[in-house]
Amino acid sequence: MPTIISKDGTEIFYKDWGSGQPVVFSHGRPLSADDWDTQLIFFLQHGYRVIAHDRRGHGRSAQVADGHDMDHYADDLAAVTARLDLRNAIHVGHSTGGGEVIRYLARHGESRVAKAAIMSAIPPLLVRTDANPGGQPKAHFDDLQAQLAANRAESYLNIASGPFYGFNRPGAEPSEAIIRNWWRQAMMGGAYAGYLGIVASSQTDFTEDLKKIAVPVLVMHGDDDQIVPYADSAPLTADLLKNGTLKTYPGFPHGMHTTHSDTINADLLDFFQS
Numbered sequence: 001m002p003t004i005i006s007k008d009g010t011e012i013f014y015k016d017w018g019s020g021q022p023v024v025f026s027h028g029r030p031l032s033a034d035d036w037d038t039q040l041i042f043f044l045q046h047g048y049r050v051i052a053h054d055r056r057g058h059g060r061s062a063q064v065a066d067g068h069d070m071d072h073y074a075d076d077l078a079a080v081t082a083r084l085d086l087r088n089a090i091h092v093g094h095s096t097g098g099g100e101v102i103r104y105l106a107r108h109g110e111s112r113v114a115k116a117a118i119m120s121a122i123p124p125l126l127v128r129t130d131a132n133p134g135g136q137p138k139a140h141f142d143d144l145q146a147q148l149a150a151n152r153a154e155s156y157l158n159i160a161s162g163p164f165y166g167f168n169r170p171g172a173e174p175s176e177a178i179i180r181n182w183w184r185q186a187m188m189g190g191a192y193a194g195y196l197g198i199v200a201s202s203q204t205d206f207t208e209d210l211k212k213i214a215v216p217v218l219v220m221h222g223d224d225d226q227i228v229p230y231a232d233s234a235p236l237t238a239d240l241l242k243n244g245t246l247k248t249y250p251g252f253p254h255g256m257h258t259t260h261s262d263t264i265n266a267d268l269l270d271f272f273q274s
Contacts (some may be wrong), residue, residue, distance in 0.1 A: 001060060004083040006076045008067060013060035014053035014080055018044045021114070022086045023272070025052040026077060028095030028120070029201055030156070030194040031185040032059030035094070039268070046269060053080050055100070057193020060184065068196035070204045074103040081112055090272055091116040094257060095228060096201040099123055106209035108223045116213075117268055119220035119255045120228055123206035123237045132205075134232035141202040146197050156186040163226035166253030178258060210240035217244045218271045220264070222252025 003011045015033050023043050025036040026237055033052035054061040061177060066072075077100055081089065089112055093101035098121020105113060128135035147155040151220045160182035161167055167174035186194070219241070221234035230248070238246035247267065249256060257264045 002040070003061075004079055005054045006056070006072075006079045008072070008075075010056050010064050010067060010076065011062040012053055012056060012076050012080060014051060014084075015040065016051045016084060018047075018049045020047045020049050022049045022051055022084075022089040023089070024077075024086065024089050024091045025050070026091065026093040026097030026100045027052065027058070028097050029055075029197040030058060030189050031182065032188060034059065034181075034185050035258070036092075038135065039092070039257060039265060040067050042261075042265045043269075043272075047197065048272070051084065051086070051240060053077070054189075055097075055193075057197070058189040060188070061191035063193065065192055068098060068193055069200050070074060071107065073100045073200070074107045077101075077104045085092065087112050088114045090114055091260075092268065093118045095120050095254065096122055096197065099201065099204060099206060102206050102213065103204075105215070106212045108205075110213070110215050113215055115218075115271070117218040117220060117271055118237070119257060119264070120225055121219070121237065122201050122204070122228055123210060123233065124240060125207065126202040126228065126233075127203045136202070136229070138202075141198050145195055145198050148191070152191050152194065153183075153187065155216070156183050159267045160186070163254065165255045165259050166226065168226075169224070169253075178255075180256075183222065185252040206237075207240060210229070210237060210244075211242075214242050217241050218268075219244055219246045220249065220256075220267065221246075222249040222254065222256045224251050226255045227254040 098118030160179045219238045223230045238244040
C-alpha cells in the first residue's frame with residue numbers, strides 16, 4: 001500500500017490516481033479516503049490528478065494513540081503534499097476534513113494551493129461557549145463519546161442509518177448499501193482515534209485560521225445538516241474568509257456528497273474551472 005511517514009513517525013495511507021492539476025480530498029470522522037470514491041472517479045475522468053489519504057487512526061493508516069488533534073491532522077496532510085510535491089493543488093474537505101483543510105492552510109501556508117472547497121464543515125466552532133452561544137452543548141459531544149466507548153459498532157450504525165444522511169427524516173428512503181459502507185469505513189479505524197476525534201472536531205476554534213486564508217474557498221453546506229448545523233457554521237465561516245463564497249443546499253444532509261453526488265460534483269467542477 002502507498003504510505004508516507006509523518007514527521008512524528010506515523011504511517012499515513014494515501015491514494016494517488018491520474019495526472020493533471022491535483023485535487024486533494026480530506027475525509028470526515030470517523031471515515032476514510034474511501035468516502036470520496038465517487039468524487040475520485042468523477043474528477044479522474046475529468047482530467048485531474050486525485051489524491052486522498054486516511055487520517056491517522058482511520059482506515060488503513062496507523063492506529064496510533066497520539067496526535068488526534070487538528071495540528072497533527074494538518075501536519076499529516078502537509079506531509080502528504082510535500083512527499084508528492086503537489087503544486088497548484090485544490091483541497092476539498094468534508095466535515096472534520098474541512099477543518100483539517102482550514103488548519104492546513106493557516107498553519108502551512110498557501111504556496112502549494114490554488115483554491116479550496118469545504119462542505120458540511122466544522123468551522124468556525126461546533127461547541128457552545130460564551131463567545132459561540134449558537135454552538136451545540138458540550139454534553140452532546142460527551143454523550144457521543146460515551147456511546148462510542150460503550151458500543152462503538154452500535155453507535156456508528158445509529159449515525160449512519162440516521163442523521164448523517166438524513167435517513168431519519170420523514171419520507172426518506174434509506175440505502176442499506178450506503179449505511180453498510182459508512183459502517184465498514186468507521187469500523188476499519190481505531191476506536192481511540194474515533195473517540196478523541198470527537199473532541200478535536202467539536203472543540204477546535206478555527207476563527208483565527210479562517211481570517212488568515214486568502215485563496216478562494218467555496219463553502220458548501222446543506223441546510224438540513226443534523227451533524228454540523230448550518231446556521232452556526234457555513235455562513236459564519238464564509239464571512240470570516242477573505243475570499244469565501246457560500247453555497248447553500250436546501251434540504252441536503254451532512255453526507256450530501258454521497259446522497260447528492262451529481263449536484264455536488266458538478267458544482268465542484270464549476271468552481272475548479274472558474
